Amino acid sequence: MILEIQNLTKSYGKHMALNQVSLSLTPGVYALLGPNGAGKSTLMNLIAGNIRQDYGKICYDGKTTEALGREFRRILGFMPQQQGLYENFTAYRFLSYMASLKGMSRAEAAKEIEWALEMVHLADNRNQRLGAFSGGMKQRVLMAQAIMNDPEILILDEPTAGLDPKERIRIRNIISEIAMDKIVIFATHVVSDIEQIAKEAVMLKAGKIAAVNTPEALCDMLEGKVFEAEMSQGELERLENQLLIRNLVKRDGRLIVRFLSETPLVGVYSSAVRADLEDVYLYYFANGKGAMA
Numbered sequence: 221m222i223l224e225i226q227n228l229t230k231s232y233g234k235h236m237a238l239n240q241v242s243l244s245l246t247p248g249v250y251a252l253l254g255p256n257g258a259g260k261s262t263l264m265n266l267i268a269g270n271i272r273q274d275y276g277k278i279c280y281d282g283k284t285t286e287a288l289g290r291e292f293r294r295i296l297g298f299m300p301q302q303q304g305l306y307e308n309f310t311a312y313r314f315l316s317y318m319a320s321l322k323g324m325s326r327a328e329a330a331k332e333i334e335w336a337l338e339m340v341h342l343a344d345n346r347n348q349r350l351g352a353f354s355g356g357m358k359q360r361v362l363m364a365q366a367i368m369n370d371p372e373i374l375i376l377d378e379p380t381a382g383l384d385p386k387e388r389i390r391i392r393n394i395i396s397e398i399a400m401d402k403i404v405i406f407a408t409h410v411v412s413d414i415e416q417i418a419k420e421a422v423m424l425k426a427g428k429i430a431a432v433n434t435p436e437a438l439c440d441m442l443e444g445k446v447f448e449a450e451m452s453q454g455e456l457e458r459l460e461n462q463l464l465i466r467n468l469v470k471r472d473g474r475l476i477v478r479f480l481s482e483t484p485l486v487g488v489y490s491s492a493v494r495a496d497l498e499d500v501y502l503y504y505f506a507n508g509k510g511a512m513a
Contacts, residue, residue, distance in 0.1 A: 221281065222246050223267075223373060223403050228276035230262050237262040239427040240276070248419030249399045251435075252407040255505050258424040260407045261301070264375050267405070268298045280373070294322075297371035299362050301378040301407075307351030311342055311361050314350060318365040336364040340394055356387030363391070367398060374404045380413050388413055415497040423504050430504050435497050442495035442503060445482060449490035451475045459485065464506050466499060 223245040230238040238259045243250075252260050265271045267278060269285060269292070278285045285292045306314060312333060319329035337343045340360040350358065359379055366374060376395065380388040388410065395404060396417045406414055414421070415435050423430040423438075431438060446466075451459070456468075456475055464480040480503055484490050 224279040226277050229274050236427050245403050247401055247403055249404045249417050251414035251418040251421040254424035259427040295372040297366035297374040299366040299376045305350045309350055310347050312346040332368045336368045340364045356383050374402050376406045380410055411498045411501050438500045439495040444492055445480055446493050446495040446499050447490040448478050448493050449488050451477050
């Protein structure tokens, strides 16, 4: 099971949304990271077949998705970032409707709906109207429609957007569980959601791949470039234009500053700390003064 993306290119008018993007994906979770406009949604919609590329090809197990046609659509699950829900529908009725759009028979749909509801922990809410669901429950029913045909490839566009920490953890655990034998592409701005479950992180910047590697390897690249220092307000004001600041914490009238720098500060004691994926995100995607990449 291998999804190969070869030199994928897509423009909208004069705007180059994707530029020669190539990836090779096998079962596991792939985090798709990048700021707005980086090309994440374009890449996912190209894989899903919702739009066509200008150049390049997408292959699954050696065959192009165009050649596979409906066969590829049957093994693909897609959870868009925004999808309207029929508020008066029950969860079961909504999933029945989605099953009919996927071309499932009534018997097949009944079996798949039961399985999907169990997977997203909504079996007890099957007859509840969607209008009464919380934001997290709505995200889970959207995930249920994406996994309903037990897809081999699952595309999730911001599945944890707007959720509280408890629901984010629940969604993350569901994704981790179903990714054992699937290729899962997980686009998110919440870096902490994927740091522990991603097989690899794909960093997209201005339509190009800036980096691809395991989260651990990406963090290793920043060894000796992430620091914490205790500063006064005056020291911070003097140095802030030279630093790529991750966060500030005020403690006993002093500031604890976490920042990225090619070298330790001169004149201020700082200690190197282990980078995490949020540091990596800042390293690749920060704008303005202090940006290192």
